[in-house]
Amino acid sequence: MARKARWLGLLAAYRELDPHERSAVxxxxxxxxxxxxxxxxxxxxxxxxxxxxxPSMDPAITERIMxxxxxxxxxVRQAGWRPVLSAALAxxxxxxxxxxxxxxxxxxxxxxxxxxxxxxEEVRLALTLGDKARAQxxxxxxEVRRQEVHTLLDLxxxxxxxxxxxxxxxxxxxxxxVAGVPILLPNEVDETPTISGSPVHVMGEIEHAxxxxxxxxxxxxxxxxxxGAAEPQPTGAEGTPTxxxxxxESPSRGPASASPQGGDEPSxxxxxxxxxxxxxxxxPPSATxxxxxxKPKDSPADGxxxxxxxxxxxxxxxxxAPAPRPKQGEETGPATxxxxxxxxxxxxxxxxxxxxxxxxxxHPQPGRQPSxxxxxxxxxxxxxxxSAPAAAGNTPRPPEGSAPRGxxxxxxxxxxxxxxxxxx
Amino acid sequence: xxxxxxxxKAEQDALFVNLYNEFHQPIFGYLFRLLRNREGAEDAxxxxxxxxxxxxxxxxxxxxxxxxxxxIATNTAYDRLRRQRLLSWLPLLDAGEDPAxxxxxxxxxxxxxxxxxxLDRLPLRYRAPLLLYSVYGLSTAEIGRVLxxxxxxxxxxxxxxxxxxxxxxxxxx
Numbered sequence: 001m002a003r004k005a006r007w008l009g010l011l012a013a014y015r016e017l018d019p020h021e022r023s024a025v026x027x028x029x030x031x032x033x034x035x036x037x038x039x040x041x042x043x044x045x046x047x048x049x050x051x052x053x054x055p056s057m058d059p060a061i062t063e064r065i066m067x068x069x070x071x072x073x074x075x076v077r078q079a080g081w082r083p084v085l086s087a088a089l090a091x092x093x094x095x096x097x098x099x100x101x102x103x104x105x106x107x108x109x110x111x112x113x114x115x116x117x118x119x120x121e122e123v124r125l126a127l128t129l130g131d132k133a134r135a136q137x138x139x140x141x142x143e144v145r146r147q148e149v150h151t152l153l154d155l156x157x158x159x160x161x162x163x164x165x166x167x168x169x170x171x172x173x174x175x176x177x178v179a180g181v182p183i184l185l186p187n188e189v190d191e192t193p194t195i196s197g198s199p200v201h202v203m204g205e206i207e208h209a210x211x212x213x214x215x216x217x218x219x220x221x222x223x224x225x226x227x228g229a230a231e232p233q234p235t236g237a238e239g240t241p242t243x244x245x246x247x248x249e250s251p252s253r254g255p256a257s258a259s260p261q262g263g264d265e266p267s268x269x270x271x272x273x274x275x276x277x278x279x280x281x282x283x284p285p286s287a288t289x290x291x292x293x294x295k296p297k298d299s300p301a302d303g304x305x306x307x308x309x310x311x312x313x314x315x316x317x318x319x320x321a322p323a324p325r326p327k328q329g330e331e332t333g334p335a336t337x338x339x340x341x342x343x344x345x346x347x348x349x350x351x352x353x354x355x356x357x358x359x360x361x362x363h364p365q366p367g368r369q370p371s372x373x374x375x376x377x378x379x380x381x382x383x384x385x386x387s388a389p390a391a392a393g394n395t396p397r398p399p400e401g402s403a404p405r406g407x408x409x410x411x412x413x414x415x416x417x418x419x420x421x422x423x424x
Numbered sequence: 425x426x427x428x429x430x431x432x433k434a435e436q437d438a439l440f441v442n443l444y445n446e447f448h449q450p451i452f453g454y455l456f457r458l459l460r461n462r463e464g465a466e467d468a469x470x471x472x473x474x475x476x477x478x479x480x481x482x483x484x485x486x487x488x489x490x491x492x493x494x495x496i497a498t499n500t501a502y503d504r505l506r507r508q509r510l511l512s513w514l515p516l517l518d519a520g521e522d523p524a525x526x527x528x529x530x531x532x533x534x535x536x537x538x539x540x541x542x543l544d545r546l547p548l549r550y551r552a553p554l555l556l557y558s559v560y561g562l563s564t565a566e567i568g569r570v571l572x573x574x575x576x577x578x579x580x581x582x583x584x585x586x587x588x589x590x591x592x593x594x595x596x597x
Binding site for chain 2: 005008009011012013016041042045046048049050051052053054055056057058061062064065066068069070
């Protein structure tokens, strides 16, 4: 059986047999008639299969194949370069974007790359995960904005639009400042109240070492990114907190709203009517924690309706012991002068919060000048010492009388008298 | 048949054109016998030569181009038949009415028709070596390369295919 299968295999591929195998097979075929018959059938089979007609292929197929192969050869060969080219373009794009982002990191408002920087910051802020990390980065961005403004002021790039946030402050020299940046309040925002010490968002432009404010709106306390805007500090004279927060709760006029007495202190006229050491309902954290500016005196206080009731914990947090004063007798009443451009106060319905009143200074100022001048006899009786003790006890303060831009102002002027917006 | 490995694209294109001119008609006939359908065979030829063109740059210069092309053609035919077999399970398709599955008889005498019918009765794995050996003149070694089997395996398969064809053709007679 196996022998027959072997002969069958040899006969199936007879034409491949070498001469030696072929002679052996031929000898076998002569001896075996069955094998001879099989050999004939195989030969006949090959002839039949080879005689089968095969239709000719459509010439259009040839054209299609050639068009898809040889004619497309260039494209096929170029396809090999496509990944390399794509990778090179991607790398180039990455370098360009990265280089632009790197170059824009030091740009300032008004520069061509500044929008790139801002967009990058926004993207990074949006991609920052976690509320805490996002808040920290937002704080950093706020600091960057303030640094940009300071740099622009140093460079004297007048006309450059700026936008930053910070606590509204009042310097001993009577200037309004936001996060240490002197600002000029335009006339358009006159008679509109805001809170001294409260965080505000400022949009304006650089002008003569100051920022001319175009719009200024208050921020919520949570949105405040001013440095040191943290814990409210006891600021009130007699150990009671007053100060900037006092302004927020008292519907008083700002320094611009001159008192009938015409004294240099905005609050002197009504200071007596205001309960002394009135606790601030919403003490601006920046005003006290920063301690870097002298709170403007409260305008004629009207009793100060708290805008936010204080919690017992806040009450406990505030010391009640008398705080040290810069000078004895310089304070005659509650430190209500922190409210310079007052808000809310007297007529909340007519003076919506969120707008700025024009601070009026007795001395000429490039910007707004408080028009309220206290009577001479009340020179030392009206200041904002409320913030001084706390500030002095918490943060270092610059030399008295100096109110460098961007630095905290002293609680009192050089003559020892507390400064106020109305003090000349 | 070119033996040297082409190095440039022009040489590769020239080699491909030569291979196509030499083998496109035999391969079309081979695919026509395997697929039993002219349109299917034409599509398969196109597909097979496209595959060959793409694989040509990586082909060894000492390769057997004929066996290589028939191997591509055989695999292409197997793939198409496999797809047709899957399609035949669809309920709305009748295999008898599917032109892709129906035998595309060519005009010829009764003897040719009987041979074709006998050939069609062979399973594909036996039909291919028989066609390759008897019609297209491949050796058993080449058939082994085409089918991916050894030479002895190709011989064995060829012998069985011959016996099966004799039986199928005898029934037809």
